Amino acid sequence: MGFVVGLAVAGVLAGLYFYHHSRGARSNSVVLQHRVAPDFTLPLLESGQLRLSSYRGKVVLLDFWATWCVPCREETPHFVELQQKYGDQGLQIIGVSMDDSPDPVRTFVQQFRVNYPVVMGTADVGSAYGGVLGLPIAFLIDREGRIQAKHMGATDASVFEKGIASLLAQ
Amino acid sequence: MIIRRIAASVLIFVSSYAFSQATSIPTNRLINPEDLIKILQSGKEQPLVLQTGSHNLFLQAHIPGSEYVGAASTDTGLQQLRKRVDSLPRNKFIVLYCGCCPWSHCPNIKPADDAMHELGFTNVKVLYISDNFGTNWVDKGFPTAKGE
Numbered sequence: 001m002g003f004v005v006g007l008a009v010a011g012v013l014a015g016l017y018f019y020h021h022s023r024g025a026r027s028n029s030v031v032l033q034h035r036v037a038p039d040f041t042l043p044l045l046e047s048g049q050l051r052l053s054s055y056r057g058k059v060v061l062l063d064f065w066a067t068w069c070v071p072c073r074e075e076t077p078h079f080v081e082l083q084q085k086y087g088d089q090g091l092q093i094i095g096v097s098m099d100d101s102p103d104p105v106r107t108f109v110q111q112f113r114v115n116y117p118v119v120m121g122t123a124d125v126g127s128a129y130g131g132v133l134g135l136p137i138a139f140l141i142d143r144e145g146r147i148q149a150k151h152m153g154a155t156d157a158s159v160f161e162k163g164i165a166s167l168l169a170q
Numbered sequence: 171m172i173i174r175r176i177a178a179s180v181l182i183f184v185s186s187y188a189f190s191q192a193t194s195i196p197t198n199r200l201i202n203p204e205d206l207i208k209i210l211q212s213g214k215e216q217p218l219v220l221q222t223g224s225h226n227l228f229l230q231a232h233i234p235g236s237e238y239v240g241a242a243s244t245d246t247g248l249q250q251l252r253k254r255v256d257s258l259p260r261n262k263f264i265v266l267y268c269g270c271c272p273w274s275h276c277p278n279i280k281p282a283d284d285a286m287h288e289l290g291f292t293n294v295k296v297l298y299i300s301d302n303f304g305t306n307w308v309d310k311g312f313p314t315a316k317g318e
Contacts, residue, residue, distance in 0.1 A: 066224060068243040070275045098226040100241065123229030131230050134302020135270050153272060153301070 032147045037062065037139065038128035042119035045102055045109060050094065050119050053145065058092040059167040060141040061160065064121060066098045067108040069135040071154035076112045078157035082164060083116045089168050090143070096121040098135060142167050191280035192273050199283065201295040203307055206265060210235070210313075215263055217295070222251060222282040223268035223303075231308050233267065234315040242268075242282035251285055260290045267296070269303025 037060070041051045052060070063079065065072035083093045095118035097105045102120055109118055126132035129139065130150075140149040140163045149163050209217065210233075219236035221228050228238040239254050240247030255264065264286065268278040279296055286294045299306045308314055 066241075066270070068241055068277050069271055070277055071271060098224050100225045101246075104244070121226055123226045126226055126230050131304055131308065133227055133231055133269070133304025133308055135224070135227075154275070 032130055032139070032150060034146055034148070036145050037141045037147050038125070040125045040128065042096070042121065042125065045097075045105060045118045045120065050117055052094070055092050055094070056145050057143050058090045059086075059143055059164060060139075061091065061093045061164065062096065062139040062141060063093065064096045064098055064126065064129070064132045064135060064137045066135055067104045068099075072136040073112075074154065075136060075138075075157070076108075076114065078160070080113060080115050082157070082161060086164055086168060087115075091164055091168065092116065094119070096125065098126070098132060140164065140167065142170065192276045195280060195283055195296055199294065199296055200298040201265060202298055203310070203312060206233075206295075206297055207312055217263040217265045218255075218258070219265045219267065220251065220254065220282075221268065222247065222266055222278045223270040223276075227270060227303065229317055231303065231314040231316060233307070234313050236267070236315075238318075241270075241278050242285065243277035247278070248281060248285055251282055252289065255286065255289065255291065258291075261293050262291065263293045263295075264291060265295045265297055267299060267303075269297075269299040269307065271302060273298065273300050 037052060039051065039053045041049050044050050052062070061079070061082070063075070065075070067073070079093050083091060093116040095114065095116060097118055098121045099105050105118060105120070108114075121132070129137075134152060136153070138151045138155065138160070139147050140151070140160070142148050148167060151159065216235070219233050221232055221236050221238050222240065222242040224241060225238055232238070237254070240250040242248050242251055255262075258264075266279060266282045266286065268276050268282070270276060270278060283294065283296050
């Protein structure tokens, strides 16, 4: 009996959770869609530089995030799974941290076992993408470097996976 | 397997709400963007407007005249906030805002509000931004400034 009640409570909580998140999630695929993603070169978290255009030929999920952003934290494990699942097929997730300092980002990357490159973002790069004035924001970029979708706010992992699989198949 | 998934959902739900404290700020301490605009354009006593979120977001767009103090969900950000206001009279009109995330997910604004009240400030308002600064301020055509 207790188990059934517990299960029911958990179900209600989970339902509330997803309802709550869906209210904050919005998607705007119009802005910048089909335009070539603005190129940038930014320092990688540990060493070296990352140039976006060097990933032409791959499907890129460009994720603007921050360590203290709750929806960003929740999305990260899904991104790790997607990178693991589709990396061999040509997916490259790139994290652009909008944190003020790289220190908490390094800790976060270790804790969440992030398996894709993370760079420290700048206001200029944010502006080039139409303004990153809320987090998270993710852009899905096709193999030719064109933006195919923009997702603002908490977005269900299945939405990303569907878009990634579609672009990988092209 | 199903039990584990439900448990994971519950954990995420609980952890999410551990951060979702903005919703607990009393409504009488909130101010809407439209009302803040009226005050800023009134020529009357101007509040000190402080952004308590991301510097990169602040550099892209912020309320004219506002100052960046740091993400108040971090120790560094809270220290910078306390340092900025420490010498001010406790009845100083101050407006806090963030706009990094949807209101219910903002990790910065409640700690900032709490810190101000712990310091004894009595005339603090918190700007209610339901979605994010881009949607609820910039996209509405309200005045913005860029850079520092």
